[in-house]
Amino acid sequence: MSLKDSLLGLIIIFIWGFNFVIIAWGVQSMPPLLMGGLRFLLVAILGSFFIRMPNIPWRWMALYAFTLCFGQFSLLFSALAFGMPAGLASLVLQSQAVFTLLFSLVILKEQIKRSQMLAMLIAGLGLYLIASATHVSSMTILGFSLTVAAAIAWGLGNVVNRMINQRGYQANIGLVVWSSWFAMLPFFLTSYLVEGQQAIMTSLTNLNGLSVVVLFYLAIAASIIAYSLWSYLLMRYPAGQVAPLTLGAPIVGIVAATLLLDERMTTQQIIGGAIVASGLVINTFGSQLYQLCQRKVKA
Template identity: 60%
Template sequence: MTLKDSILGFLIIFLWGINFVVIAWGLEGMPPLLMGACRFLLVALIGSLFIKPPKMPWKWLLAYGLTLGFGQFAFLFSAMAFGMPAGLASLVLQSQALFTLLFAALLLKEGISPQQLLAMLIACIGLYLVAGGESSQASAMTTLGFILTLAAAMCWGLGNIVNRTINKRGYQANLGLVIWSAWIPPIPFLLASYYFEGGEAIREALFNIQLTTFAALLYLAVAATIIGYSLWSYLLGRYPAAQIAPLTLAVPVVGLAAAGYFLDEVINLQQWLGIVLVMSGLVLNVTGGQLLVFVKKKFSDKKQAETFD
């Protein structure tokens, strides 16, 4: 990877890592479901001016928009509104990799390798430790917040299956899909907001919107979504997916560091142990096959050297 592209990769990690702190700031002035509607409406309005619509049936935009758009962020925003710290949210959301494996096995009949099973077990133990740890009052995690974040990760995993199916059907799951599918989530978001948050809360938030809330929405729409996914699509177009995908493993590192710096979130020893296990499971899931090939090669080379001796 060239120096320029490496810098772009680090920029993506930063944009997506700081994203969770920005969500927390935005939720201070707007209910979560309404914020989700505004975020995707901005993505659609701004992005559609520059990006052509993808050439695929609308049913795939609908499936993508409802899973990776509405489902994921309705649960994530609600989780953070109901007590999920931003830093831990950035980590727990990465359990989408585990849900992707499970859904791929159930829906696409794809096999799960032994190292992937081991990775899932390690990550699940880590999530259990994260959920069971008692944080300081400034970063206390609620059970509801944790469960809702897992639900967001589940929707992300299901969306990955939609993404994979789109590619298998011969269509391009690229930035155009991200932008034009953003027209879909505002509808269920607004309906859910009106039902759960109420018309009065919606009017209050919109008519008295704060500058920090509007800035947070712009960041989520322009920086995290349009710019972030534009750069992601650019890198995927130049390098193998296996080289680019592991970059997302660094997102929770930035998320945890940013939450500690900007939001004074403190994580206890048990949760740090859980974080290490989750990250180890995710790394094993991404590099497990390569690691196994490397170990086998080293073992084979050693046996050959002993034979020659």
């Protein structure tokens, strides 16, 4: 990558990593489902002024919105509201790579390489160690379970994204913006049914400056700006070169949560996190490392 594009990649890493601290601040003053609905309402309204509607059938935009937008973020926001530390959430959510592989195998009939199988086993071991540490940390099993469920929804959304691309459509920032019109509907509906009218009215009436900053960060920075930069990099470089950037987000998330939220990870969680990260690295770079070793052996 050029120096300019490398800097853009660092901006994406920072925005998505710091996003977890922003979410943690948001759920302190807003119900999580209502916050999700307001986030995607802002994305839809603000983004639609600047970004053209993509030439994608409505049913595919709705499916994308229900899985990757509503599914992922309703579960993630709820996880942080119910006891999942923001720093750990930024790491555990990256297990979406494992679930993407599994859904690709089952739905798209794609083959899984041996290095990817190894990566899934390693990441699974790391997640088990993190989950079993709930008795010695502030993390709740409900918060952890919701975060894993969010990763599952993200993985399913990634497969929907691939299916859209396979049909000749461009799954770019236009899809993110215009699918938000679909995503906000289940958010507001479930907020009304689960969180209740009283909680919604109280939250909207007492909306403070921090809540406004949170919503605009989630809508403008984490959604419109970050995904626009992501789409730009994907147009200029191979996906295999751009995708590893997401591995940097948990580093930013954990450091930011430690400094700003005073979060601390137990020794077992640190070990589990390192194992998960190792599995993700193997999943991302395993094939290249194997081919490099093969060439050295032949040489």
